[in-house]
Amino acid sequence: MSGRLPLFDNAALRSAETRAATRLGDNFVLMQRAGLAAWHCVLAHWPQAQRLVVVCGPGNNGGDGHVLARHAREAGRPVRVLRLPGHEPRGDVAIRAEREYREAGGGIGTFAGALGEADVVVDALFGIGLKRAPDGGAAALVSAINDAALPVLALDAPSGVDADSGCVLGVAVRAMRTLQFLGAHAGLATGQALEHVGARELATLGIDDDILPPGEAIAEALDARALAGFLRPRGRNSHKGESGRVLCVGGDHGKGGAVLLCAGAALRTGAGLVDVATRAAHVPALLARRPEAMAHAMESARELAGLHAAADVVAVGPGLGQDAWGSELFAALVDGDAPLVIDADALNLLAAAPRTLRVDTVLTPHPGEAARLLSTSTVDVQGDRRAAAAALCERYGCVVVLKGAGTVVAAPGRRPRIIDAGNPGMAVGGMGDVLTGVIAALRAQGLDAFDAACCGALLHGAAGDAAARDGGERGLLPSDLFAPLRRLANP
Incomplete structure (x- = not known):
C-alpha cells in the first residue's frame, strides 16, 4: 500500500x-x-x-x-x-x-x-x-x-x-x-x-x-506507509557531507531546551552535521546532553556569518525569544542564501513584520501562530484549516506546515497534503521544536522544501504514535520521539 x-x-x-x-x-x-x-x-x-x-x-x-x-x-x-x-x-x-x-x-x-x-x-x-x-x-x-x-x-x-x-x-x-x-x-x-x-x-x-x-x-492524505516513498537507503560510500549541514538558531536565556530538542531531532533524522547557535550560558549543558552537536556561543548577529555561510539549511525559532537578541539573529538570517525552516518565536517576529519569503522557506505554525501571521483569530484558522494554510502560502509565498490534529502541508502551486499520523499526547511544549529539526534535516539531505515538510510532518507524527504505543499518550515527552524517529527514518 x-x-x-x-x-x-x-x-x-x-x-x-x-x-x-x-x-x-x-x-x-x-x-x-x-x-x-x-x-x-x-x-x-x-x-x-x-x-x-x-x-x-x-x-x-x-x-x-x-x-x-x-x-x-x-x-x-x-x-x-x-x-x-x-x-x-x-x-x-x-x-x-x-x-x-x-x-x-x-x-x-x-x-x-x-x-x-x-x-x-x-x-x-x-x-x-x-x-x-x-x-x-x-x-x-x-x-x-x-x-x-x-x-x-x-x-x-x-x-x-x-x-x-x-x-x-x-x-x-x-x-x-x-x-x-x-x-x-x-x-x-x-x-x-x-x-x-x-x-x-x-x-x-x-x-x-x-x-x-x-x-x-483537492488534497491528499498521507499515513506512515508513505514514508518509504520519501526516504531511500544511503549508499555504502556515503559521508557526512552528503547528509547535509543544519544550523539551529535559538535558545535565548531560559529557553535553551528548545534549541537542544531541535538539534537532537535533526541528528536523529540523519543530518550529517548540526551546528547550534545559542546563548553562551547554554553551551555547557548542550555539550553535556548532545555532544554530537557543535555548540557555538552567539551574542550578536556578527558572530553568525560564518556558520550561516556553511549551512545547507537553517532552523530558526526554537527558544529564540522576541527581544533584541532574537530579533537581530532572525533579521540576519531571513535575507540569507540558506533555506530556512521557521518556527516558534521566529514566526511571531515574522507576524510583526510580514514579508514575502523565498519559495523554499518552510513555516511551521500552530493555529495560534497561524492566526497571528494572518491577522485573524484561532477560531477562524481552525474553522477551515486547508483554507488557512492556503492563505498563509499566498501571503508569505512559501511552504506552510499548519500543525495540529490532521496537520496540513501546503505550498504555492502544489496540492496540499494532510498528515494522518500523530496523537493527543503530542500536545506538549517542545514537540514543535522536534518537528523543526526533523524538517531541517530532511531538507539538508536533499528533499525539496515541500517534500521535506510533508515527510517531516509525517515522520514526526508516526514517531509520536510509536512512542505512545510504548507507554501511552499522557506524559509523552518530545525526547521520547528520538528513538522511533531513527527507526522510522530507515524504512
Missing part, C-alpha cells in the same frame, strides 16, 4: 455519484450498494450487535439507512428506524428505499426525546447534506445520540460536521466509525472533524477508480 489517499470536496463527490448512477443505469442501484456496504460494516465491526437503531433523514443519506435497516431485518436482527417529524423521504430513490424497508416488515418511529435500547446506532440523518448547525429537533436528536454513549456508525459524514472544511458549527454526532462512499472527504481528515469521525473507512461501491479522477482531488 502506498499510504496515500486522494481527498475530495463535496462537489466532486456529488458529481461522481451522478456519473456512477448513470453508469449503473439506475440511481437506486447505487443506494442499494451503499446500504449493503453499511450493513457489512456493522457486521465487520459489531458482529455481536443484535439491536440496531437507524436514524434516518429525508434525503439520500436516510435512504442508505433504510437499505441498511432492511438488510438487518432480513438477517433477523431487531432494528428500529427513527426520524424527526416532517422527515419523510424526499426524492424517488429515498422513497423507494423506505418502501422496500416497510415491505420487509420494518416499522418507523418518530423521535420523541430518547433512542431506546440498542447495541449500535447508525447515523443516516444528514451525511454531507447539512451546511449549518443542526437546530431544534435535529439538535436534540444529535444530542440524544451522543448522550446514549453507544457505538455509532456514521454514513458518509457525522451529522453536524461540514465534510468540506471539517468545521463543527454546533452540536454534531460523535461516531465510533465513519463509512465514506465512493471517495474520502477532505474535511473529515483534519481539525474539529477528528473529534467526531472516529475511525474512517471507505467503500468504493464497486465503481471503477475513473469515476473520481485523481485530478479532481
Whole structure:
C-alpha cells in the first residue's frame, strides 16, 4: 500500500455519484450498494450487535439507512428506524428505499426525546447534506445520540460536521466509525472533524477508480506507509557531507531546551552535521546532553556569518525569544542564501513584520501562530484549516506546515497534503521544536522544501504514535520521539 489517499470536496463527490448512477443505469442501484456496504460494516465491526437503531433523514443519506435497516431485518436482527417529524423521504430513490424497508416488515418511529435500547446506532440523518448547525429537533436528536454513549456508525459524514472544511458549527454526532462512499472527504481528515469521525473507512461501491479522477482531488492524505516513498537507503560510500549541514538558531536565556530538542531531532533524522547557535550560558549543558552537536556561543548577529555561510539549511525559532537578541539573529538570517525552516518565536517576529519569503522557506505554525501571521483569530484558522494554510502560502509565498490534529502541508502551486499520523499526547511544549529539526534535516539531505515538510510532518507524527504505543499518550515527552524517529527514518 502506498499510504496515500486522494481527498475530495463535496462537489466532486456529488458529481461522481451522478456519473456512477448513470453508469449503473439506475440511481437506486447505487443506494442499494451503499446500504449493503453499511450493513457489512456493522457486521465487520459489531458482529455481536443484535439491536440496531437507524436514524434516518429525508434525503439520500436516510435512504442508505433504510437499505441498511432492511438488510438487518432480513438477517433477523431487531432494528428500529427513527426520524424527526416532517422527515419523510424526499426524492424517488429515498422513497423507494423506505418502501422496500416497510415491505420487509420494518416499522418507523418518530423521535420523541430518547433512542431506546440498542447495541449500535447508525447515523443516516444528514451525511454531507447539512451546511449549518443542526437546530431544534435535529439538535436534540444529535444530542440524544451522543448522550446514549453507544457505538455509532456514521454514513458518509457525522451529522453536524461540514465534510468540506471539517468545521463543527454546533452540536454534531460523535461516531465510533465513519463509512465514506465512493471517495474520502477532505474535511473529515483534519481539525474539529477528528473529534467526531472516529475511525474512517471507505467503500468504493464497486465503481471503477475513473469515476473520481485523481485530478479532481483537492488534497491528499498521507499515513506512515508513505514514508518509504520519501526516504531511500544511503549508499555504502556515503559521508557526512552528503547528509547535509543544519544550523539551529535559538535558545535565548531560559529557553535553551528548545534549541537542544531541535538539534537532537535533526541528528536523529540523519543530518550529517548540526551546528547550534545559542546563548553562551547554554553551551555547557548542550555539550553535556548532545555532544554530537557543535555548540557555538552567539551574542550578536556578527558572530553568525560564518556558520550561516556553511549551512545547507537553517532552523530558526526554537527558544529564540522576541527581544533584541532574537530579533537581530532572525533579521540576519531571513535575507540569507540558506533555506530556512521557521518556527516558534521566529514566526511571531515574522507576524510583526510580514514579508514575502523565498519559495523554499518552510513555516511551521500552530493555529495560534497561524492566526497571528494572518491577522485573524484561532477560531477562524481552525474553522477551515486547508483554507488557512492556503492563505498563509499566498501571503508569505512559501511552504506552510499548519500543525495540529490532521496537520496540513501546503505550498504555492502544489496540492496540499494532510498528515494522518500523530496523537493527543503530542500536545506538549517542545514537540514543535522536534518537528523543526526533523524538517531541517530532511531538507539538508536533499528533499525539496515541500517534500521535506510533508515527510517531516509525517515522520514526526508516526514517531509520536510509536512512542505512545510504548507507554501511552499522557506524559509523552518530545525526547521520547528520538528513538522511533531513527527507526522510522530507515524504512
